Amino acid sequence: MDCGKPLAKGGKAEGLSGGGSTPSKVAAVGGRLNGHPEPPEWPAQQKAATQWQEERTRSAEDNQLSLPSLETAYSAILKGLGEDPERQGLRKTPWRAATAMQFFTKGYQEKISDILNDAIFDEDHDEMVIVKDIDMFSMCEHHLVPFIGKVHIGYLPEKRLLGLSKLARIVEIYSRRLQVQERLTKQIAKAITEALQPAGVGVVIEATHMCMVMRGVQKMNSKTVTSTMLGVFREDPKTREEFLTLIRN
Numbered sequence: 001m002d003c004g005k006p007l008a009k010g011g012k013a014e015g016l017s018g019g020g021s022t023p024s025k026v027a028a029v030g031g032r033l034n035g036h037p038e039p040p041e042w043p044a045q046q047k048a049a050t051q052w053q054e055e056r057t058r059s060a061e062d063n064q065l066s067l068p069s070l071e072t073a074y075s076a077i078l079k080g081l082g083e084d085p086e087r088q089g090l091r092k093t094p095w096r097a098a099t100a101m102q103f104f105t106k107g108y109q110e111k112i113s114d115i116l117n118d119a120i121f122d123e124d125h126d127e128m129v130i131v132k133d134i135d136m137f138s139m140c141e142h143h144l145v146p147f148i149g150k151v152h153i154g155y156l157p158e159k160r161l162l163g164l165s166k167l168a169r170i171v172e173i174y175s176r177r178l179q180v181q182e183r184l185t186k187q188i189a190k191a192i193t194e195a196l197q198p199a200g201v202g203v204v205i206e207a208t209h210m211c212m213v214m215r216g217v218q219k220m221n222s223k224t225v226t227s228t229m230l231g232v233f234r235e236d237p238k239t240r241e242e243f244l245t246l247i248r249n
Contacts, residue, residue: 058108070098104139104146107176115170116195119163126199128239130154131167132247140211141178147224149207151175152247155192156199156232156239162192181207181226189228200231202243 074094078085085094132152140147151171155162174187189203204227212222232239 058105060109063102063109067095067098067102070101071095074098103176104137105177107173110173112170112173112191112195115166115173116162119166120196121161121163122159123157123161124159125157125161126159128154128156128242128246129161129164130243130246131164134168134171136171136175136205136207138175138177138179138181138184138207140209141180143211143215144178145210145214147179147181147207147209147211149205149223151188152202152204152206153188153192154202154233154243154247155196156201158197158199160196160198162196167192181205181209181224185226186228189230193230198231200229200233200235200239202230202233202240203228204244204247 071094074097075085078090078093083090085091130153132150134151134153136149136151138147139145153167153171170188170191174184174191185203185205189201192198192201192203204225206223206225208223212219212224229240233243234240
């Protein structure tokens, strides 16, 4: 998370810090920032549905072609750190690191439409659907270190349902890219909105960022919380509160 950039739309920050085991939290949730009115509402449900159908930007063949250059780059990094890439323990490290990074970013090899097109069902159901505590692993695009946490998703269907496992797959595709948590939260919500056209979508992510734990301020108990609320989740306080209550319990 880049603390030098403004918060996402409708966001506010809450900082709690202290000594010992007292956790510190940073939150970007619906509301006002420093007393200023929110920006105009993002009309997700009225926009043309294009993002979730975008073509993949990397293929398995691309991985094979780029692997040698990635190995060379990691070997140069080891040398720059004062290490000898030829010593026994490091001989295969450039290759291991290159293939690991390709796996960490395998979301570039997938597109949402591949997993959603055969998993949207017509059903006479208009009550809230929630899948919570979805494990999430992503890479901070600013420092190339992980951030790890949980994703909670809820939507209010308009007679169309999405296979439950596909919600986790959407999280996997977008999180396995170079990311910032704020954008990841919105991408997940927007993909569900564009694919299903539900009455509303809510997404909350709670994550620990290694760029805050292992470097910089080194706050071991810090946690970042971001949310995106679309449709009735944004417009109706009761619907939003029901969603937030259910994911907390």
